[in-house]
Amino acid sequence: MNAVFYIAAAVAVVSTVMVVTRANAVYALMYLIVSLLSVALIFFVLGAPFIAALEVIIYAGAIMVLFVFTIMMLNLGPKAVHQESQWLSGRMWIGPSILVAVLIGEMLYVLWGGEHPVEGRHIVEPREVSLALFGPYIMIVELSSMLLLGGLVAAYHLGRRVRGDVKEPKS
Amino acid sequence: MSGILWHLANVAGVLGVLLTLAGALIMVERRLLALWQDRYGPNRVGPFGLLQVAADMIKIFTKEDWIPPFSDKPVFIIAPCIIMGTVLMSFAVIPFAPAVGVADLDIGLLFFLGMSSLGVYSVALAGWSSNNKYALLGGLRATAQMLSYEVFMALSLMGVVMLAGSFNLRTIVNAQQHMWFCIPQFLGLVVFTVAGIAETHRVPFDLPEAESELVAGFHSEYSGMKFGMFFVGEYLAITLISALIVTLFFGGWQGPILPPLVWFALKTAVLICGFVLLRASLPRLRYDQLMSFGWKIMLPVALLNLLITGAIVVARH
Numbered sequence: 001m002n003a004v005f006y007i008a009a010a011v012a013v014v015s016t017v018m019v020v021t022r023a024n025a026v027y028a029l030m031y032l033i034v035s036l037l038s039v040a041l042i043f044f045v046l047g048a049p050f051i052a053a054l055e056v057i058i059y060a061g062a063i064m065v066l067f068v069f070t071i072m073m074l075n076l077g078p079k080a081v082h083q084e085s086q087w088l089s090g091r092m093w094i095g096p097s098i099l100v101a102v103l104i105g106e107m108l109y110v111l112w113g114g115e116h117p118v119e120g121r122h123i124v125e126p127r128e129v130s131l132a133l134f135g136p137y138i139m140i141v142e143l144s145s146m147l148l149l150g151g152l153v154a155a156y157h158l159g160r161r162v163r164g165d166v167k168e169p170k171s
Numbered sequence: 172m173s174g175i176l177w178h179l180a181n182v183a184g185v186l187g188v189l190l191t192l193a194g195a196l197i198m199v200e201r202r203l204l205a206l207w208q209d210r211y212g213p214n215r216v217g218p219f220g221l222l223q224v225a226a227d228m229i230k231i232f233t234k235e236d237w238i239p240p241f242s243d244k245p246v247f248i249i250a251p252c253i254i255m256g257t258v259l260m261s262f263a264v265i266p267f268a269p270a271v272g273v274a275d276l277d278i279g280l281l282f283f284l285g286m287s288s289l290g291v292y293s294v295a296l297a298g299w300s301s302n303n304k305y306a307l308l309g310g311l312r313a314t315a316q317m318l319s320y321e322v323f324m325a326l327s328l329m330g331v332v333m334l335a336g337s338f339n340l341r342t343i344v345n346a347q348q349h350m351w352f353c354i355p356q357f358l359g360l361v362v363f364t365v366a367g368i369a370e371t372h373r374v375p376f377d378l379p380e381a382e383s384e385l386v387a388g389f390h391s392e393y394s395g396m397k398f399g400m401f402f403v404g405e406y407l408a409i410t411l412i413s414a415l416i417v418t419l420f421f422g423g424w425q426g427p428i429l430p431p432l433v434w435f436a437l438k439t440a441v442l443i444c445g446f447v448l449l450r451a452s453l454p455r456l457r458y459d460q461l462m463s464f465g466w467k468i469m470l471p472v473a474l475l476n477l478l479i480t481g482a483i484v485v486a487r488h
Contacts, residue, residue: 026246026299033292053281057325061288062318065295069314072299072307125277126338 005045012038023085025071029064036060047123182273185262193406198224200406200447207451236395239301246300251397254293254404258411261286265414266341268424268431279340280332283415284325287370291317293404294372298389309388312458317370319465323473324366330359330480331419344423353420358476360420362469367412369465371405373446375453376461413442 015035022028036059044052133141198213198221205212214220238247264279266272276282291314298310332338334355335346343352353360369376385391390401417423417438424431426438456464 026243026296030246030296049276049278050281053278053285056285057281057288061285061291062321065288065291065314065318068292068295068299069311069318072295072311072314126281 005042008038008041008045011035012042023081025080025084026068029067029071032067033060033064036064050124050126050129178273181271184271185267185273186259189259189262189407189410190403192410193403194224194228196406196410196443197227197402199443200450203444203447204451207448231396231399234395236397239303239392241302242392243300243302246296247392248397250293250297250300251393251400251404253296254290255400255407257286257290257293258404258407261411262407262414264340265411265418266344266423267414267435271432272341275341276339278338280328280338280343284321284328287324288321290370290408291321293401294389297393297401301389301392303392305386306389306391309385309391312385313372313389316372316376316461316465319462320366320369320376320469323362323465323470324370326470326473326477327359327362327366328419330356330476333480333484340418340423344418344425347422347425351420351422356420356476356480358472359480360416362473362476363419364412364416365469367416368446368449369461371408371412373405373409374450375456377455409443409446410439413439413446416442 012035015031015038018031019028019035022031036055040052040055040060043049043055201223202212202220212220213223216222216226238244261283263273264276264282266275294313294317295310298306298308298313301307301310331343331352334352335343337343337346346352390398393401414435417435421438424435426434429437
């Protein structure tokens with residue numbers, strides 16, 4: 001299982017780098033999907049099959065589809081690719097590189113003294129996740145559901161057609 | 172050692188049966204459609220026209236596999252592979268009989284939902300990479316349709332999960348020993364069947380490939396075996412949805428006298444014929460009707476089912 005973890009982690013890192021460096025938005029999104037799938041595999045190996053399934057269903061299967069959908073609607077051509085590749089060159093790499101270097105340093109420090117990430121795992125079943133969510137964390141669940149409802153109502157308000165503005169199709 | 176061999180035999184058997192079945196279903200569908208529309212259907216090649224499938228296969232394999240020069244080549248090639256891959260992967264968690272089945276996952280149902288949501292990329296990317304207006308419109312329609320119908324597809328299954336107390340498909344089948352879930356979860360069954368037809372984009376939900384307005388929708392530019400993969404993927408998806416309905420609502424392999432595998436195959440076959448009958452008898456919906464039907468009727472029904480089932484489960488404890 002250790003090998004599975006390291007391979008999945010390597011795929012995640014490589015595909016995430018590809019997300020940043022691709023000039024074509026659809027390719028970048030496809031790499032991001034691969035990255036999310038490998039993170040799901042890492043969750044699975046670490047003993048959280050439920051979270052792994054949610055990662056695939058929600059992130060890779062729903063949120064990223066919406067991103068792809070939007071990019072498809074915009075239907076960007078070669079011009080956008082050219083523009084994007086101009087943005088990627090030169091000095092804009094300096095800031096992110098420093099920040100990433102700090103994170104790598106921290107991670108190395110933690111790994112130095114900490115436990116091995118894969119060993120000593122304990123499998124978390126869907127039952128345990130839901131007992132935790134609807135037990136001690138019930139307030140957070142309720143608050144986030146209120147937030148989602150608020151977002152939904154706002155989206156409906158923004159997307160609503162004003163009467164007499166455009167003729168609505170009969171359904 | 173024999174455990175590994177049995178496992179490999181399982182994998183090979185399931186794959187072999189499914190791919191043969193996908194070919195055979197083309198024939199079954201054409202003959203059944205002909206029967207219900209009061210005509211003969213293909214009956215010239217071989218006995219009862221059975222060799223028509225072989226002829227079609229030879230034709231589709233030897234056809235020129237044209238990739239349009241204006242398309243996005245790598246994405247164009249990957250798109251049909253995604254649908255085949257995700258549908259075949261979903262079959263891994265289906266329990267065909269007590270000892271037959273590829274994987275026994277505790278999150279089996281979630282695995283299926285994940286795979287079906289990844290299947291959306293196939294049509295979306297096919298539509299986008301073809302670089303053709305009709306294909307793009309078909310891809311957009313397919314994506315919006317599958318995204319919307321996935322929402323209550325998952326919700327309609329949660330009633331079954333509540334009653335069985337598990338996402339494991341084997342546990343769900345075993346929980347139906349006394350009563351099939353089609354009775355207490357009738358609303359769930361209806362919602363899941365509708366969502367399943369929409370996920371496989373069959374008539375009456377075949378808007379993404381409506382030939383009267385969009386040529387062939389997202390697969391307009393596909394030819395040869397790449398088109399064949401979309402086609403086979405659709406038949407496999409029908410089989411998958413039928414097998415899942417059997418597993419979740421009709422007691423899976425359970426039944427008297429006959430061996431479990433035979434029961435499973437029989438039930439699935441009846442449901443597949445039902446799918447074909449739907450295609451033979453229903454007209455295509457309009458796109459806005461399809462969307463408002465999904466969000467304004469099916470979603471509330473799925474939520475209502477969830478609420479009632481939850482209340483009953485809590486009351487019984």
